[in-house]
Amino acid sequence: xxxxxxxxxxxxxxxxxxxxxxxxxxxxxxxxxxxxxxxxxxxxxxxxxxxxxxxxxxxxxxxxxxxxxxxxxxxxxxxxxxxxxxxxxxxxxxxxxxxxxxxxxxxxxxxxxxxxxxxxxxxxxxxxxxxxxxxxxxxxxxxxxxxxxxxxxxxxxxxxxxxxxxxxxxxxxxxxxxxxxxx
Amino acid sequence: xxxxxxxxxxxxxxxxxxxxxxxxxxxxxxxxxxxxxxxxxxxxxxxxxxxxxxxxxxxxxxxxxxxxxxxxxxxxxxxxxxxxxxxxxxxxxxxxxxxxxxxxxxxxxxxxxxxxxxxxxxxxxxxxxxxxxxxxxxxxxxxxxxxxxxxxxxxxxxxxxxxxxxxxxxxxxxxxxxxxxxxxxxxxxxxxxxxxxxxxxxxxxxxxxxxxxxxxxxxxxxxxxxxxxxxxxxxxxxxxxxxxxxxxxxxxxxxxxxxxxxxxxxxxxxxxxxxxxxxxxxxxxxxxxxxxxxxxxxxxxxxxxxxxxxxxxxxxxxxxxxxxxxxxxxxxxxxxxxxxxxxxxxxxxxxxxxxxxxxxx
Numbered sequence: 001x002x003x004x005x006x007x008x009x010x011x012x013x014x015x016x017x018x019x020x021x022x023x024x025x026x027x028x029x030x031x032x033x034x035x036x037x038x039x040x041x042x043x044x045x046x047x048x049x050x051x052x053x054x055x056x057x058x059x060x061x062x063x064x065x066x067x068x069x070x071x072x073x074x075x076x077x078x079x080x081x082x083x084x085x086x087x088x089x090x091x092x093x094x095x096x097x098x099x100x101x102x103x104x105x106x107x108x109x110x111x112x113x114x115x116x117x118x119x120x121x122x123x124x125x126x127x128x129x130x131x132x133x134x135x136x137x138x139x140x141x142x143x144x145x146x147x148x149x150x151x152x153x154x155x156x157x158x159x160x161x162x163x164x165x166x167x168x169x170x171x172x173x174x175x176x177x178x179x180x181x182x183x
Numbered sequence: 184x185x186x187x188x189x190x191x192x193x194x195x196x197x198x199x200x201x202x203x204x205x206x207x208x209x210x211x212x213x214x215x216x217x218x219x220x221x222x223x224x225x226x227x228x229x230x231x232x233x234x235x236x237x238x239x240x241x242x243x244x245x246x247x248x249x250x251x252x253x254x255x256x257x258x259x260x261x262x263x264x265x266x267x268x269x270x271x272x273x274x275x276x277x278x279x280x281x282x283x284x285x286x287x288x289x290x291x292x293x294x295x296x297x298x299x300x301x302x303x304x305x306x307x308x309x310x311x312x313x314x315x316x317x318x319x320x321x322x323x324x325x326x327x328x329x330x331x332x333x334x335x336x337x338x339x340x341x342x343x344x345x346x347x348x349x350x351x352x353x354x355x356x357x358x359x360x361x362x363x364x365x366x367x368x369x370x371x372x373x374x375x376x377x378x379x380x381x382x383x384x385x386x387x388x389x390x391x392x393x394x395x396x397x398x399x400x401x402x403x404x405x406x407x408x409x410x411x412x413x414x415x416x417x418x419x420x421x422x423x424x425x426x427x428x429x430x431x432x433x434x435x436x437x438x439x440x441x442x443x444x445x446x447x448x449x450x451x452x453x454x455x456x457x458x459x460x461x462x463x464x465x466x467x468x469x470x471x472x473x474x475x476x477x478x479x480x481x482x483x484x485x486x487x488x489x490x491x492x493x494x495x496x497x498x499x500x501x502x503x504x505x506x507x508x509x510x511x512x513x514x515x516x517x518x519x520x521x522x523x524x525x526x527x528x529x530x531x532x533x534x535x536x537x538x539x540x541x542x543x544x
Binding site (some may be wrong): 020023024027032033034035036037039059060061062063064065066153154 | 187189215300356357360361362363364448451452454455456457458525528530532533
């Protein structure tokens with residue numbers, strides 16, 4: 001199993017930290033992982049993205065142009081990455097702020113209304129964990145216990161009290177993910 | 184027992200400095216390697232091992248602190264990125280001339296000039312041919328994973344002290360910035376002053392030792408006959424390193440008709456390109472030099488009489504390709520492919536280049 005994932009959105013949405021939690025969860029599950037962020041001026045311009053690879057085998061290139069799965073969290077990222085999903089791959093998005101919806105017919109598409117749900121739950125910061133929950137529902141490649149371990153490893157000790165709230169958000173994400181189209 | 188962590192390359196090497204029992208790090212911040220000093224400062228190594236971490240006022244100051252401190256036989260390191268490394272070249276030559284062991288990390292970014300802060304491999308000439316003056320060499324190690332960033336610290340110091348030479352760890356912005364899992368080993372204790380005296384008293388500035396002539400460390404010798412003898416000695420040492428210290432990795436070379444030759448991040452990309460090409464039935468292998476100097480000349484020579492061509496894949500306009508050509512001696516086709524200036528080629532682009540420049544070219 002190899003999952004080559006791009007997570008793309010605005011800086012501040014927790015794109016990089018979600019990728020890190022995903023990668024650390026993979027480590028806890030004894031997988032090979034890589035986490036390659038965009039860094040530098042493009043980040044400061046507002047968009048942030050990270051390539052996460054989870055695999056049972058040694059990872060070759062940490063830098064990719066096409067992906068098994070794209071997790072898209074703003075319009076700019078939709079414009080940039082919809083075409084970069086492999087045929088038969090998966091696109092996951094939150095419609096918040098999206099004006100042009102995905103149009104490809106040769107990929108699986110899922111929608112997670114995470115921003116709306118995070119607002120409803122009263123903590124917008126759980127947004128990225130709702131997305132992670134949705135991803136894990138679609139791809140149950142990591143056990144929840146390992147995700148929680150990964151979460152703990154990613155957070156400084158003083159923030160461990162936030163783990164239950166994040167776990168709730170992951171569970172909520174699993175419940176609210178909507179299928180738009182499957183092949 | 185080891186400890187498994189998810190770390191950036193820059194963090195892993197910084198942790199590696201501490202655990203290798205390094206005595207001092209002197210540096211000056213520059214993207215994309217600023218996490219090295221940032222991590223060291225946050226870890227407070229002076230409390231963990233007594234290691235000194237000091238932000239110098241410039242790269243010039245940092246490398247000259249390294250030169251001075253390394254004269255005492257202690258384990259000394261600095262890190263920077265391309266423009267900062269250029270500033271240090273004069274001292275690299277002095278360190279080579281006076282035969283001081285030291286380790287330097289270059290997390291390469293796009294050039295020339297200030298360039299940008301994205302990953303590149305355009306410092307190969309400077310690293311392997313010498314950016315400073317004089318007939319000198321330095322060992323160049325090219326890690327291609329976060330684990331190797333960590334592991335090569337010990338390797339670099341072993342080589343640096345074995346040959347009293349500077350070892351450059353040539354990384355790039357991608358390996359510095361990405362996170363992978365790293366197995367950390369046990370903390371090595373720093374050597375005591377007595378241990379340093381016991382091991383390096385023949386050359387190092389360890390204080391006065393009764394009965395021994397005083398040690399002088401200098402790169403200056405105004406007697407040309409003496410200086411030529413010193414150069415003979417250096418060349419003999421370099422020859423010995425070329426004979427004994429080549430490290431490389433081979434992937435699927437047994438039945439290869441074509442060879443990707445690449446190091447660092449580019450080697451990772453070529454590994455993927457190799458998998459794509461093999462699925463299409465193209466018999467391509469990967470030769471990854473881990474030491475860029477000494478260059479794996481013998482291995483290239485051996486392959487040159489067997490394969491139909493080499494594609495040198497570098498994030499540069501083509502630098503390592505010159506060493507490949509020298510070793511191949513016209514026996515087979517050699518071409519370059521690579522994006523540069525901070526742009527990174529994709530595995531698909533590499534496969535397309537293999538087809539157009541080597542197979543069909």
